[in-house]
Amino acid sequence: MWAIMHFVVAVILPLSTLAQQYGMCTAKNGRNGECISTKSCSSSGGVSDPANLCPGDNTIQCCTYGTCKNTKGVAGTCQPTSTCKGSSDPANLCPGGNHIQCCTAGSAPTGPSPSKPVNTMLTGLADILRGAGVNVVEVAGWKTRGHGVMSSVKGIICHHTAGAATGDYPSLAAIRDGTSSIAGPIAQLGLGRSGTWFIIAAGRAYHAGNTLDDSIYGNNNAIGIEAEGVGLPATETGHAHWPEVQYQSYVKGVKALQKAYGVPTARVLGHKEAAVPKGRKIDPNFSMAEFRAKLG
Numbered sequence: 001m002w003a004i005m006h007f008v009v010a011v012i013l014p015l016s017t018l019a020q021q022y023g024m025c026t027a028k029n030g031r032n033g034e035c036i037s038t039k040s041c042s043s044s045g046g047v048s049d050p051a052n053l054c055p056g057d058n059t060i061q062c063c064t065y066g067t068c069k070n071t072k073g074v075a076g077t078c079q080p081t082s083t084c085k086g087s088s089d090p091a092n093l094c095p096g097g098n099h100i101q102c103c104t105a106g107s108a109p110t111g112p113s114p115s116k117p118v119n120t121m122l123t124g125l126a127d128i129l130r131g132a133g134v135n136v137v138e139v140a141g142w143k144t145r146g147h148g149v150m151s152s153v154k155g156i157i158c159h160h161t162a163g164a165a166t167g168d169y170p171s172l173a174a175i176r177d178g179t180s181s182i183a184g185p186i187a188q189l190g191l192g193r194s195g196t197w198f199i200i201a202a203g204r205a206y207h208a209g210n211t212l213d214d215s216i217y218g219n220n221n222a223i224g225i226e227a228e229g230v231g232l233p234a235t236e237t238g239h240a241h242w243p244e245v246q247y248q249s250y251v252k253g254v255k256a257l258q259k260a261y262g263v264p265t266a267r268v269l270g271h272k273e274a275a276v277p278k279g280r281k282i283d284p285n286f287s288m289a290e291f292r293a294k295l296g
């Protein structure tokens, strides 16, 4: 099973590299794009223009990627960085590869350039969190654990477990291996009461269920974090049910993940916010408004 997954990844990667050799284009909709195969275009979330705008055979068409808002909220279009006349925002706001970014007429947002994972395992998770200065435990086998690869990282969903009342991370086995009703992994990351992060899976995890927008918050596109908690009722003010050391580590870790993958704070949601229908989930039982304010 895993040998097959790796084979598929190995085939997809060179194709996206090859795609560049046909150059850039402007589609009939006026948007800048790239000449790539219709198959690569649709699999990375773009739209192919069938007009004869590209070299190569009929399967090579001008692929464009729609509209976007940059991290300052300015409207733009998703296009190759090389065709952007204004500034490209490196945050993960567009479909396609790393070179497809949100292009606006305004000035470029400052900050580090995050990576933009596409159809891959998130094998950088442990290093990203260690870099944030939090305690990290790498759970054996995490780099190959998952329900397939992640399509992208566009959102982060905060959860809490409803596990045992004592111990640092008593839910580890359930989050890693699943329960009688859901197969593991149930989240990529766990957070213990001591503030220690458990790196459980690098691939897709079954944490989100139906969401407001699965292209951002669904299991294919959002990292799930299950923080140990006993499932006390949701509160909209403060974080009274949480040990301070755990809460502060939650903030630190999520900040580091945002920075590494270019996820804007507006796309860090609690499961209770992302889940549909509304009211389906109550986690996490702290104020997400306060949490996002601390993310900056």
Ligand SMILES: [Zn+2]
Binding pocket: 158, 159, 160, 207, 271, 281, 283
């Ligand atoms: Zn949840």
